Amino acid sequence: MKITRRHALKLGSIGALIGTISGFAKTVFAEWPAAAFDTTAYEDSYAAVTNGVEPKEGGITIDAPEIASNGATVPVTVSTDMQDVKSISVLVENNPRPYIATFFINENIEATIATRVKMRETSNVVAIVETASGKFIAKQSVKVTAGGCA
């Protein structure tokens, strides 16, 4: 195939676009904090997530069942009305590895995240929300009648 100038430009721009997307994905994908996720004591997980910033109470709603019959899948929804939310982290105090996840959101995402977590036993589900004006924390107790291998 003869490559005309038009073709070359088109190919070039597609290449650049792919480059940008995969480049971005790589930087995002490189940040997984192994040490934080490997913590086995809640205090350590908490310290890894809060990173020296003591969170304030309140402003967060955790929607989780009071009693979960199956600890392998416990539906948890974390939401807040606070502005400028940067991230939402979820921890389960009594799990063998308490740090569950962190969700980073941009300004176009409503600060409501729903997912399902594993719970070994009855425990507090902890949500830590980071906003432009600091960190906030909320807890809710979930009674687990049959534990999921967490």
Added chain:
Amino acid sequence: MDKKVKIRATLKDGVTTVKALMTHPMETGARKDKSTGELVPAEYIQEILVTHNEVVVLNANWGTGISKNPYLSFKIKGGAAGDTIALTWKDNLGETGSGETQIKQK
């Protein structure tokens, strides 16, 4: 090879609700195979990336505590019918999965 992610996005009253379901064992590495007594090696999703018309709107770091066949739902302010929402995951073994959908007006 990319594994498929089921994803749906519906627009209602100016808010797009995205629901995604991934197929993944989410093995913690601490569970024993009942028949052999051997530990099942860890295999779990570590990273999630969601784009709205190719702009990253959400990314997440996951540990082993997310349930098997993970479910994730969130809401986007605005969005228009026909916009593309795509989700990609990557696990600890380097496997990836992805899915995309167009926002539907409800």
